[in-house]
Amino acid sequence: MNRFDYVRPNTVAEAVQALGADPQARFIAGGTNLIDLMKYDVERPGRLIDITRLPLRDITEQDGGYRIGALVTNATVAYDARIKERYPLLSSAILAGASAQLRNAASTGGNLLQRTRCYYFYDTATPCNKREPGTGCGAIGGVNRIHAILGASEHCIATHPSDMAVALAALEAVVQVSGPNGDRSIPLSEFHRLPGDDPAKDTNLAPGEIIVAVDLPAKQFKTNYTYLKLRDRLSYAFALVSVAAALELDGETIRTARLALGGVAHKPWRNPEAEALLQGKPATRETFQAAADLILREAKPQSTNGFKIELARRAIVRGLEQAAAGTPQSQSDKRIQ
Ligand SMILES: Cc1cc2nc3c(=O)[nH]c(=O)nc-3n(C[C@H](O)[C@H](O)[C@H](O)COP(=O)(O)OP(=O)(O)OC[C@H]3O[C@@H](n4cnc5c(N)ncnc54)[C@H](O)[C@@H]3O)c2cc1C
Ligand code: SF4
Numbered sequence: 001m002n003r004f005d006y007v008r009p010n011t012v013a014e015a016v017q018a019l020g021a022d023p024q025a026r027f028i029a030g031g032t033n034l035i036d037l038m039k040y041d042v043e044r045p046g047r048l049i050d051i052t053r054l055p056l057r058d059i060t061e062q063d064g065g066y067r068i069g070a071l072v073t074n075a076t077v078a079y080d081a082r083i084k085e086r087y088p089l090l091s092s093a094i095l096a097g098a099s100a101q102l103r104n105a106a107s108t109g110g111n112l113l114q115r116t117r118c119y120y121f122y123d124t125a126t127p128c129n130k131r132e133p134g135t136g137c138g139a140i141g142g143v144n145r146i147h148a149i150l151g152a153s154e155h156c157i158a159t160h161p162s163d164m165a166v167a168l169a170a171l172e173a174v175v176q177v178s179g180p181n182g183d184r185s186i187p188l189s190e191f192h193r194l195p196g197d198d199p200a201k202d203t204n205l206a207p208g209e210i211i212v213a214v215d216l217p218a219k220q221f222k223t224n225y226t227y228l229k230l231r232d233r234l235s236y237a238f239a240l241v242s243v244a245a246a247l248e249l250d251g252e253t254i255r256t257a258r259l260a261l262g263g264v265a266h267k268p269w270r271n272p273e274a275e276a277l278l279q280g281k282p283a284t285r286e287t288f289q290a291a292a293d294l295i296l297r298e299a300k301p302q303s304t305n306g307f308k309i310e311l312a313r314r315a316i317v318r319g320l321e322q323a324a325a326g327t328p329q330s331q332s333d334k335r336i337q
Helices: 012-020 034-039 074-079 081-086 088-095 100-105 108-113 164-170 272-278 285-296 307-325
Strands: 005-007 025-028 047-050 059-062 065-069 174-179 182-187 210-216 224-230 241-250 253-262
Touching: 012 025, 012 047, 012 174, 012 210, 025 034, 065 081, 074 081, 074 088, 074 100, 074 108, 081 088, 088 164, 088 224, 088 241, 108 164, 108 210, 164 241, 164 253, 224 307, 241 307, 253 272, 253 285, 253 307, 272 285, 285 307
Parallel strands: 005 047, 025 047
Antiparallel strands: 059 065, 065 210, 174 182, 174 210, 224 241, 241 253
16 A cells, blocks of 8 residues: 555535645545555555544435435435435435445445446556546456446446435435535536546546535435345345336326436436336336336447346336335345335
């Protein structure tokens, strides 16, 4: 491991200033991703800015919804009585991720900024445009079973690994950030980006910015929701495909539909056309299949992940069925219902 300095600011302004002063600096929150990356020599920060003393650990009411501080742990969010009651989709998605120990340490901000689990990104002996721009992409034509089927580019086919972000995308959460040029809000669906020709950049966070909070809007989807995660092993593993589905129903008719997919793209994947297609239609398998077909119309397989397209099709239909029936996927009994 390389040598690094360590600082521990007490305010957001100090943290932003410390980051701006050193291009090699990185914030550290729970450390569950950054420390791994340092051990693999993928990240080599010259300075760690420990943000765990910043006053960002509260969940507060905000415009009929809630504001979750960036340092609130994944476990705290998932088990908070207010979140469980009003945003069970978010609780469920968080509990589908990682392990209890990891969720106790992992923070809301860090979860959004965790990096891809692409094998080549972690292996410094292989080419990777995300880790070292211009070196190529080892995954294209290589081992790409876990990689993207939507929105990939010729430079990178990585996926974003967060479960929490998928639920936040469906809930239309908003990320609050602070930086050298002041504060701004970024809708969750615009927070992560597609790889394009600059895969080193995971998000639209500007240099020097820190996440201070995530806002949940008033709309909750308390009844008709599910987070369905398909993975290689049930104990814990990243999603091959996941579906956050949230519906509002008028009897058998869909009034509002929100659908976000994980494990298939460089960002949580939403398709407004598919959501519009669902609206006003009967909540039937045929309707759900039509939405799945529309979403996957643009899907492109890599050399070894073609199975993901059919897996995603089935997961979308099953997820929408679970949401419509009000029988969300259990995250303790992980077998698919
Ligand atoms: C074995 C294992 C299994 C896992 N399984 C899953 C899973 O199934 N699903 C899932 O979703 N996740 C999974 N994870 C990932 C885990 O959820 C993330 O590592 C965790 O959420 C990251 O949060 P952290 O606070 O530890 O981030 P850190 O490691 O501290 O930081 C991660 C990144 O975010 C930056 N950062 C942190 N906070 C801020 C902030 N407020 N503003 C700006 N930048 C910030 C850091 O600089 C760093 O670049 C797994 C992790 C491991 C190790
Ligand atoms: S898919 Fe992206 S992260 Fe993986 S090797 Fe290619 S460029 Fe790197």
